[in-house]
Every structure is written in C-alpha cells, then in structure tokens.
Amino acid sequence: MAEILRYFNWTYVSTVASEGDYGETGIDAFQQEARVRQICIATSVKVSRSVNRGNYENVIRSLQQKANAKVVVLFTKSEDARELLSAAARMNATFIWVASDGWGAQESVVHGSEKAANGAFTIELASYSIREFEDYFTKLTPELNTRNPWFREFWEHRFGCRVHEHGCAMKSLRNGAFKPESKIMFVVNAVYAMAYALHNMRQAVCPNTTKVCDAMKPGNGKRFYREFILKTKFDAPFRPADTENVVRFTSLGDSLGRYNIFYYRKEDNKFVYKKVGYWSQGLVLNTSVVNWATGVVPTSQCSDPCHPNEAKSMQPGDVCCWICIPCQPHQYLLDEFTCMDCGFGEWPLANLTGCYELPEEYIHWSDAWAVGPVTIACLGMLCTLAVAGVFLRNNDTPVVKASGRELSYILLSGVLMCYAMTFIYIAKPSAFVCALRRLGLGTSFAVCYSALLTKTNRIARIFGGARDSAQRPRFISPASQVAICAVLISAQLLVALVWLLVEAPGVRKEVGPDRRDVVTLKCNSLDSSMLVSLTYNCILIILCTFYAFKTRKCPENFNEAKFIGFTMYTTCIIWLAFQPIFYVTASDYRVQTTTMCISVSLSGSVVLGCLFAPKIHIILFQPQKNVTNLRAKENRFSSVATTAPSSTYSQASASTIVPTVCNGREVVDSTTSSL
Structure with a gap:
C-alpha cells in the first residue's frame, strides 16, 4: 500500500483503521513503511467496534478537514469499509481510497455506494482455488462429516432446513452456486508447513523412531519455532502448473506476501474491479487501464507543487x-x-x-567605435615617423640643432607612444593589456611633457641669465638636458609601478542592473585611480605652460618659445575638456574608450603640429632659412653690434655662434646644438 502511494507521489494521506488486532496492527505497519518512504499522515482515525451510522459520518468529517489529503488508506474490516462508503455517498465526499484486503475485491463492500468507491485501489492476497479441496468439501454430508461439529450448523444455514427433517440431509453442496473461500489455499499451506516442520524435527531429534519422542514434547516449543518452523521451505501443494509459489518465512515469522492490485472503475456502464498489477516483494502496475476523472494523476500533498522557478x-x-x-x-x-x-x-x-x-563584449577592431581612433592613430604614427625621418636626414642642419636634437627625438618618441596607446586601448582587455595601459598612458605623456619642460626651462634660464648676468647657466648641455628629462620620466614610471603593485592589473566583468545583459570586459582599475596617476603629468603641463608664458616676449628670430606656448595652451584646453567628458561617458565604455583614444591622439597631434610642423616647413620648403648666421665673438655671452649673415649653408663648428635677441638684448650660445 505504501509503494502504491509512492508510485503516484501521494505523500500526504489520511488513515482509517478498524479497532482490533487486524486494523490497528495493520495501520501501524503501514505507518512504519510510510515514514520510510517520506509519506506523511494528515490524520489517523480509528473506527470502534460499537460505532453507529452517525459515527461513520464523523469519520468522514474528520477526513474532510484535511482538504489536501485526498487519499485515504483503509485498514478496516469489510463491514466498516462498507459503512464508510455509504457515509461518503450520503455526504457527497470524494476520496481516493487505498484499501487493504479487508475490502479486497468484494462486491458486498461497494454495493449501493459504487460512485463513492469509484477510483479506489484495493489489494487482495493472491490465491488460487484448490480443486481437490472443492471436490472433497462438496461431497460432505452431515452423516459423513461427524468430526466437525460446526458442519451441521453450516448445513442448516446453507439449505434453510433442519438436518433431522425429511430430505434435508439428502441435499448436496454441488447443487447451486457454491464458491469456497479464496483463502483456503493459505490454510492448506499452513497445515503443510506445520507437517514439514514436525517431520524435519523428528528426523533431527529422534531419527531412529517414527513416533513422537520426548524431545518433541510441548516444552520444546521455542526450539520448534526457531529451528524448524522459521526454516521450513517447500513448494506449495495443489498449485497450478504456471504458478510459482514457494512457501517460506521471514525471520519475524511472516510468510512472503503476494497481492493482486485492483482498480475499481466504471466499464461498459457497470462498475467492476479491474486487476492493474500485483506485488511480490516489489510493485508492478499497469496504469494504462487507470482512467482519472481529470485526465491527470490527482495530487495528495500537504503543499501544492512548486513552480519550476x-x-x-x-x-x-x-x-x-x-x-x-x-x-x-x-x-x-x-x-x-x-x-x-x-x-x-x-x-x-x-x-x-x-x-x-553570458557573451563577453568589448570593442572589436572592426567596430565603428574602433575604426575612427585607429585611423587617426595610424595617420599620426606615419606623420611622426616621417618627421623623425626628416630630422634624421637633416640632423646637422641649424634648424634641427636649434630645436635641441636629443630632446626632439625624445619628444617624437613620446608622440609615437601617444598614438600607440590607441591600439592598446582598443585591444581585448587582459591582465597584460591592462598593465600596458597603466604604464603606457602616463609614460607617453610624461615623455612628451618632460622633454617640453626641459626645453622651456632651459630657454627661460638662458634668457634669464642673459638678462641678469653674462655667466653661462648650468646644465644646458645636451647630455644634461637628456639626464634631466630621464629623471622627470622616471618619476612617472615610479608612480605607475607603485600603482601596479598596490592594485594588481586584471580584468573585471561588468553587467547591467538586471545582470542579464552581456558581460562587458574592462580593466579592473578605477577611473579615479587612472586620473590620479595622471596628476604628475598635470604638474608637468602646468610648469611647461608657465615657462612658455614666461618666455613669450622673445622676438620672431627666436620663435621656439612661441611655438611651445601654442602647444601648451592647446594641450591645456584638451585636458580641461577631456576630464569632464571622460566622466560623463563612463556609462558607455565604447564612447569612453573612443574619447580616451582620440584625446590622447590629439595631445600628440598638438605637439607634432604646433612644434614640429614649422620646422619641417622650413627644412622642406624654405631651405634658404636653414643656415647659420656667423658672428665673431670675443667671449661667451657678450653683446655685439652687427651681424654677418651668410647666404649659403655652412656647418656650425664649436666656435660658431647663433645670435638671439630677447627682451631687447642680444645673447649668443656657442654650444654645438643651440637654441
């Protein structure tokens, strides 16, 4: 019965038991099996022996109080089952009954209450008729069966007459519809089990006699039960040829149960018991013949099944x-x-x-967001390499020398790094790419603005020294300038390395508020951290702008300071516009990345256009201006009245001087690479 419930997933049921050994013992055994299978008992009702019609209705009311327990397990006698069905029919109560063999397949139980019993599962001990017993029993008459005192009473009840009356004893059990009890088989098997046990005991304790010996006396009953009854095993007698029925007992003294399972349903306008399976140490059900009223298996659970989510x-x-x-x-x-x-x-x-x-999203090289910045960067890198090529080819001309060759090449490398940052920012984020972003962005700016700061500082010190005294300023040689620039760049590298150590580079995944959007791959550094790391570059830009402004009054024959001033003013505008744009576009990584790439490329383009374009123009299109004005000098940084221009190009030697006028005074520099 418990396995039937588990088969249909009926985990919340009520029980009704008849008072007495059959009902109470049976329902206790069922509850143990139910607990093992995690089946809960909603309510358990006992039907007393003195119950009346009203009490059966009270039982039905108790069952109805547990609305979710739609299945009721009955372990009752047949008369109790019949009265419960009658009460359910009167009260229009609908249950799915699972009944023991007390109900079985008896028509008398359901008579008059067929609709209330519809859909019930009942079990009955699997048995077969014994023809030999039927032949023996139907031949009996009161005269032939004197050893059974109850037989006379049975005969009189059967035929409705007294045995001593004329003709009563002449009647026969073969006349009329006689059907013996289906459990006769178990009685026969029990008799044979006792016979086999006695036979085995006699052979074991007194093999030399065919009679009952002292060892078989009633005082040895416990031994007889443990060693012989429980160990008895034989094939059931009188069984049909196609039936397998071995008689043996468990350690608890129970025989092996075999049950037929019936389903009570309406078929051809008539209610019938339909065999749907059997149980023999395991359940076998054929549910294809089970027709549910709703078309689906009904539920009997304490709580409704949960939805899939x-x-x-x-x-x-x-x-x-x-x-x-x-x-x-x-x-x-x-x-x-x-x-x-x-x-x-x-x-x-x-x-x-x-x-x-979720699919990972980042800017791909083929995206429209990447095509523009990459095109600008490629053009910028080509221009930068072209400028570097022109400078290298005209490395010893006055314009290149006056630009400060070493610092110019450092500056060009910084511009090239600015353009290269576009490719690093467009690349798919990874730990290596994120590390390059941190190192490259600040360093590329630092290379540019360190070189510019070194240039502007040198110009300011030379012009300031020429105005205040005739003594040559310190640290204006090319080697000193390169060293100063390297120190300034190293400071930014140190900041970037500390940042990498404090916040290890890596990739983070970002999704939308509902977490169902595609995953956006980003570097794990915060935008605020990136801007803080550029603070040093801001200081360099401010200092460059200050020195460019300070040397703004130099006349046109020394216009290096003027071009540096244009560069720094434009750079300040770009940076002031970049920071708010960068934060405003933080919600869309595509716009933010594109803004970053274009801003960095613009910074490099400003340096390339404002600082190098005039020099390239002179070198390529006005070579007549790319000459050295020679002047005799008496000593270093002395004032002169006249100049001796040269109309042809000549190399400046160690004693060559380039006159420069600033703030109304003419100053000269005798270095091999002049201002």
Whole structure:
C-alpha cells in the first residue's frame, strides 16, 4: 500500500483503521513503511467496534478537514469499509481510497455506494482455488462429516432446513452456486508447513523412531519455532502448473506476501474491479487501464507543487509540508530545496538546471567605435615617423640643432607612444593589456611633457641669465638636458609601478542592473585611480605652460618659445575638456574608450603640429632659412653690434655662434646644438 502511494507521489494521506488486532496492527505497519518512504499522515482515525451510522459520518468529517489529503488508506474490516462508503455517498465526499484486503475485491463492500468507491485501489492476497479441496468439501454430508461439529450448523444455514427433517440431509453442496473461500489455499499451506516442520524435527531429534519422542514434547516449543518452523521451505501443494509459489518465512515469522492490485472503475456502464498489477516483494502496475476523472494523476500533498522557478522551504519537523519561495532571476535550482546564485557573468538556463556564460563584449577592431581612433592613430604614427625621418636626414642642419636634437627625438618618441596607446586601448582587455595601459598612458605623456619642460626651462634660464648676468647657466648641455628629462620620466614610471603593485592589473566583468545583459570586459582599475596617476603629468603641463608664458616676449628670430606656448595652451584646453567628458561617458565604455583614444591622439597631434610642423616647413620648403648666421665673438655671452649673415649653408663648428635677441638684448650660445 505504501509503494502504491509512492508510485503516484501521494505523500500526504489520511488513515482509517478498524479497532482490533487486524486494523490497528495493520495501520501501524503501514505507518512504519510510510515514514520510510517520506509519506506523511494528515490524520489517523480509528473506527470502534460499537460505532453507529452517525459515527461513520464523523469519520468522514474528520477526513474532510484535511482538504489536501485526498487519499485515504483503509485498514478496516469489510463491514466498516462498507459503512464508510455509504457515509461518503450520503455526504457527497470524494476520496481516493487505498484499501487493504479487508475490502479486497468484494462486491458486498461497494454495493449501493459504487460512485463513492469509484477510483479506489484495493489489494487482495493472491490465491488460487484448490480443486481437490472443492471436490472433497462438496461431497460432505452431515452423516459423513461427524468430526466437525460446526458442519451441521453450516448445513442448516446453507439449505434453510433442519438436518433431522425429511430430505434435508439428502441435499448436496454441488447443487447451486457454491464458491469456497479464496483463502483456503493459505490454510492448506499452513497445515503443510506445520507437517514439514514436525517431520524435519523428528528426523533431527529422534531419527531412529517414527513416533513422537520426548524431545518433541510441548516444552520444546521455542526450539520448534526457531529451528524448524522459521526454516521450513517447500513448494506449495495443489498449485497450478504456471504458478510459482514457494512457501517460506521471514525471520519475524511472516510468510512472503503476494497481492493482486485492483482498480475499481466504471466499464461498459457497470462498475467492476479491474486487476492493474500485483506485488511480490516489489510493485508492478499497469496504469494504462487507470482512467482519472481529470485526465491527470490527482495530487495528495500537504503543499501544492512548486513552480519550476521556486524552491521548497520545508517546515521544521515535517517532510511533507513546505512553502514555495521564488528564486531570483539570476539563480538556478541546485536541488528542489535550494536556489543557488549563478556566477558573475552567468545566467540560468531556461530549465534552471544550471547556468551558462553570458557573451563577453568589448570593442572589436572592426567596430565603428574602433575604426575612427585607429585611423587617426595610424595617420599620426606615419606623420611622426616621417618627421623623425626628416630630422634624421637633416640632423646637422641649424634648424634641427636649434630645436635641441636629443630632446626632439625624445619628444617624437613620446608622440609615437601617444598614438600607440590607441591600439592598446582598443585591444581585448587582459591582465597584460591592462598593465600596458597603466604604464603606457602616463609614460607617453610624461615623455612628451618632460622633454617640453626641459626645453622651456632651459630657454627661460638662458634668457634669464642673459638678462641678469653674462655667466653661462648650468646644465644646458645636451647630455644634461637628456639626464634631466630621464629623471622627470622616471618619476612617472615610479608612480605607475607603485600603482601596479598596490592594485594588481586584471580584468573585471561588468553587467547591467538586471545582470542579464552581456558581460562587458574592462580593466579592473578605477577611473579615479587612472586620473590620479595622471596628476604628475598635470604638474608637468602646468610648469611647461608657465615657462612658455614666461618666455613669450622673445622676438620672431627666436620663435621656439612661441611655438611651445601654442602647444601648451592647446594641450591645456584638451585636458580641461577631456576630464569632464571622460566622466560623463563612463556609462558607455565604447564612447569612453573612443574619447580616451582620440584625446590622447590629439595631445600628440598638438605637439607634432604646433612644434614640429614649422620646422619641417622650413627644412622642406624654405631651405634658404636653414643656415647659420656667423658672428665673431670675443667671449661667451657678450653683446655685439652687427651681424654677418651668410647666404649659403655652412656647418656650425664649436666656435660658431647663433645670435638671439630677447627682451631687447642680444645673447649668443656657442654650444654645438643651440637654441
């Protein structure tokens, strides 16, 4: 019975038992089996021996109070089952009955209450008729069967006459519809089991006699039970040829149960018991002949089944009652009781059995957001390399020398790095790419503005020294300038390295508020950290702008300071516009990345256009200006009245001087690479 309930997943049932050994013992055994299979008992009712019609209706009312327990297990005598069905019919109560062999397949139980019994599952001990017993029994008459005192009473009840009356004893059991009790088989098997046990005991304790010996006296009953009854095993006698029925007992003294399972239903306008399976140490059911009223298997559970996206929250101390708790959209069902979060960047499958990874999104090289910045960067790099080529080819001309060759090449390398940053920012984020972003962005700016600061500082010190005294300023040689520039660049590299150590580079995944969007790959550095790392570059820009402004009054025959001033003013405008734009576009990584790339490329383009374009113009299109004005000098940084221009190009030697006028005074520099 418990396995039938488990088969249909009926986990919340009520029970009714007849008072007495049969009902109480049976229902106790059922409850033990039910607990093993996690089947809960909603209510358990006992029918007393002195129950009346009203009490049966009270039993039905008790069952109706547990509305979710739609299945009722009956372990009752046949008369109690009949009265319960009658009460259910009167009260229009509908249950699914699962009944023991007290109901079995008896028509008398359901007579008059067929509709109330419709859909019931009943069990009956599997048995077969014994023809030999039927032949023997139907031949008996009161005269021939004097050893059974009850037979005379049975005969009189059967034929409705007195044995001593004329003709009563002449009647025969073969006349009329006689059907012996179906459990005769078990009585026969029990008799044979006792006979086999006695036979085996006699052979074991007194093999030399054919009579009952002292060892077989009643005082040895316990030994007889343990060693012989429980160990008896034989094939049942009188069984049909196609029937397998071995008689043996368990350690508890129970025989092996075999049950037929019936389903009570309406068929051809008539209610019948339909065999749907059997149980022999295991359940076998043929549910194809079971027709449910609703077309689906009814439920009998304490709580309604949870929806596919809900988990069961069990009530304390109860295995059958639960509360359904919806899982969050980003959760899947680890089991029927647990909602589990999908990992970051993952989303539950449609059936909630697991998670799948959301597609990763980043700027691809073919995206429109990447084409523009990459095109600008490629053009800028070509221009930078072209400028570097022109400078290298005219390395010893006055314009290149006056530009400060070493610092110019450092400046060009910084511009080239600015353009190269576009490719690093467009590349798919990874730990290596993120590390390059941190190192490259600040360093490329630092290379540019360190070289410019060194230039402007040198110009300011030379012009200031020429105005205030005739003594040559210190650290204006090319080697000193390169060293100063390297120190300034090293400071930014140190900041970037500390940043890498404090906040290890890596990739983070970002999703939208509902976590269902595609995953955006980003470097794990914060925007604020990136801007803080550029603070040093801001200081360099401010100092460059200050020195460019300070030397703004130099006349046109020394216009290096003027071009540096244009460069720094434009750079300040770009940087002032970049920071608010960078934060405003933080919600869209595409716009932010494109803005960053274009801003960095513009910074390099400003340096390339404002500082190098005039020099390239002179070198390529006005070579007549790319000559040295020679002047005799008496000593270093002395004032002169006249100049001796040279109309032809000549190399400046160690004693060559380039006159320069600033703030109304003419100053000269005799270095091999002049201002």
